[in-house]
Amino acid sequence: xxxxxxxxxxxxxxITAARYAKLHSLLTNAAVIxxxxxxxxxxASRSQSGWYYIGFGVLGIIAAIVAGIDRSQRYAEQAERHRxxxxxxxxLVNETEELALRRKTNGLKESDLDGLRKxxxxxxxxxxxxxxxVFKGEDLxxxxxxxxxxx
Numbered sequence: 001x002x003x004x005x006x007x008x009x010x011x012x013x014x015i016t017a018a019r020y021a022k023l024h025s026l027l028t029n030a031a032v033i034x035x036x037x038x039x040x041x042x043x044a045s046r047s048q049s050g051w052y053y054i055g056f057g058v059l060g061i062i063a064a065i066v067a068g069i070d071r072s073q074r075y076a077e078q079a080e081r082h083r084x085x086x087x088x089x090x091x092l093v094n095e096t097e098e099l100a101l102r103r104k105t106n107g108l109k110e111s112d113l114d115g116l117r118k119x120x121x122x123x124x125x126x127x128x129x130x131x132x133x134v135f136k137g138e139d140l141x142x143x144x145x146x147x148x149x150x151x
Contacts, residue, residue, distance in 0.1 A: 010089035
């Protein structure tokens with residue numbers, strides 16, 4: 001049960017990290033393209049009428065808004081925090097699998113389970129909350145940050 005929940009938590013964080021990284025990349029690229037078009041358009045339109053200046057001014061404002069959204073939502077930082085959390089859960093998945101093998105051969109001591117339980121509590125405490133959208137369309141209920149269900 002622990003291994004399943006840890007694996008689902010790992011997967012949920014990696015999915016979230018990938019989504020935030022894509023959003024960051026999309027917004028950053030859009031801001032760069034809009035800024036480039038604005039700057040080159042303003043230089044090329046020096047002899048044009050005021051409408052060109054207004055159009056390129058609006059593009060410049062849109063570029064600033066897109067860059068501001070990316071910065072204020074902190075998609076790059078959120079992606080990194082979820083990637084680190086996913087890596088932490090990955091270590092825990094490996095440990096639960098190792099304990100399962102050890103249980104079959106040598107048996108387990110209570111201290112093994114206590115150590116694993118402490119590690120799970122630690123990772124849960126350090127992991128950022130998962131957004132609700134990550135659970136829609138994914139079999140991720142029962143992660144440590146979504147609540148319990150059948151595992």
